[in-house]
Amino acid sequence: GIPTTKKDRKGKYYFNFPYKEGEYTTAILSQLRLIDSKRLSYKIGSMGEEDSSEMKKRLTSFLK
Numbered sequence: 001g002i003p004t005t006k007k008d009r010k011g012k013y014y015f016n017f018p019y020k021e022g023e024y025t026t027a028i029l030s031q032l033r034l035i036d037s038k039r040l041s042y043k044i045g046s047m048g049e050e051d052s053s054e055m056k057k058r059l060t061s062f063l064k
Contacts, residue, residue, distance in 0.1 A: 001035035002027045003061075015058055017051040027055060029062050 005013065009026045019025040
């Protein structure tokens, strides 16, 4: 899981993406962590396919 914040952050450790209509959120790539499967039942939103693949690329380059 990757934690998010509503604050607009910039830099290689952050990824901004649209969350809800008219709202953006920032994923904090440097705080990648494992999550309990029970938490997955509390889904509060989702990310578009294009944003998801871009975030995966940035996360991969961050972890190299």
